[in-house]
Amino acid sequence: MRFEDVKTIGIMGGGVMGGGIAQIMAIAGYEVIVRDLTNELIQVTRDAVVEGRWGMKRAVERGKLSFDQCAEAMERIHFTLATRDLHDVDLLIEAIPERLDLKQQVFAELDTLIKPEAIFATNTSGFPVADIARDVSEGRKALFAGMHYSNPVPTMRMCEVIYTPQTSEETVAVVRGVAEKAGRAVSMVKDEPGSYGFVMNRIFAAAKREADKIVEAGIATREDVDRAMITGRNWPAAFYGNRGGIGKQW
Numbered sequence: 001m002r003f004e005d006v007k008t009i010g011i012m013g014g015g016v017m018g019g020g021i022a023q024i025m026a027i028a029g030y031e032v033i034v035r036d037l038t039n040e041l042i043q044v045t046r047d048a049v050v051e052g053r054w055g056m057k058r059a060v061e062r063g064k065l066s067f068d069q070c071a072e073a074m075e076r077i078h079f080t081l082a083t084r085d086l087h088d089v090d091l092l093i094e095a096i097p098e099r100l101d102l103k104q105q106v107f108a109e110l111d112t113l114i115k116p117e118a119i120f121a122t123n124t125s126g127f128p129v130a131d132i133a134r135d136v137s138e139g140r141k142a143l144f145a146g147m148h149y150s151n152p153v154p155t156m157r158m159c160e161v162i163y164t165p166q167t168s169e170e171t172v173a174v175v176r177g178v179a180e181k182a183g184r185a186v187s188m189v190k191d192e193p194g195s196y197g198f199v200m201n202r203i204f205a206a207a208k209r210e211a212d213k214i215v216e217a218g219i220a221t222r223e224d225v226d227r228a229m230i231t232g233r234n235w236p237a238a239f240y241g242n243r244g245g246i247g248k249q250w
């Protein structure tokens with residue numbers, strides 16, 4: 001598979017990240033199929049993509065997207081409850097909850113259902129990609145990479161592309177090309193056994209550990225720590241406020 005061959009992207013799991021990834025990929029011109037567990041969950045994701053704080057209507061209002069681009073992108077996003085509807089996607093991006101056993105099990109199923117030449121990517125926050133790929137066929141392991149986005153996806157340009165010893169160069173080129181076409185700034189990251197968090201989350205977690213030590217020692221309050229980082233480093237949010245921290249909505 002070459003980068004130019006990618007036309008359709010499957011997203012396993014809507015939700016906060018799956019919806020955001022679907023949105024940027026549809027705007028980039030890809031056909032997108034999002035699979036989730038219930039119609040109610042699908043509706044929540046659809047509402048976020050259309051009406052949400054980081055959704056397409058707001059992007060039109062802010063002049064980031066034309067009305068026609070928004071309407072066309074919406075037509076490219078399809079939702080399904082049936083995993084078999086993903087059988088012909090060229091690239092599958094997984095964004096289900098952060099549980100290693102669940103991801104392993106879901107990828108093993110996807111491996112049997114999706115065409116053998118399709119590329120698989122996980123948006124895990126930090127599990128080693130080789131662990132997530134443990135139960136797929138040897139052939140698919142060459143087509144397996146990490147594609148880690150940051151929340152909220154439509155505004156955060158980061159994409160960490162994680163490669164294992166088995167990820168082929170062609171796979172890396174495709175994943176990187178798709179991320180860049182969707183306007184992301186790619187950082188390449190080598191998969192590391194036994195680690196958690198790639199680059200961004202490892203560094204954030206280290207800074208958070210230091211912030212916790214400062215608060216516990218009574219050196220500064222949580223509010224003062226947040227204020228120092230927001231006003232001194234221009235961070236949009238820090239560690240403790242409602243808008244800050246890993247996994248929180250900004």
Ligand SMILES: NC(=O)c1ccc[n+]([C@@H]2O[C@H](COP(=O)([O-])OP(=O)(O)OC[C@H]3O[C@@H](n4cnc5c(N)ncnc54)[C@H](O)[C@@H]3O)[C@@H](O)[C@H]2O)c1
Binds near residue numbers: 018041149150
């Ligand atoms: N939220 C963040 O800030 C953030 C940032 C980067 C990466 N991530 C990672 O992205 C992944 C998803 O996180 P999220 O915050 O979007 O979670 P979320 O709970 O908002 O979304 C997960 C979605 O997956 C669906 N799902 C669960 N099991 C499924 C299955 N078997 N098949 C299809 N869909 C299924 C759920 O119904 C839900 O809609 C996690 O691995 C997380 O660590 C999250």
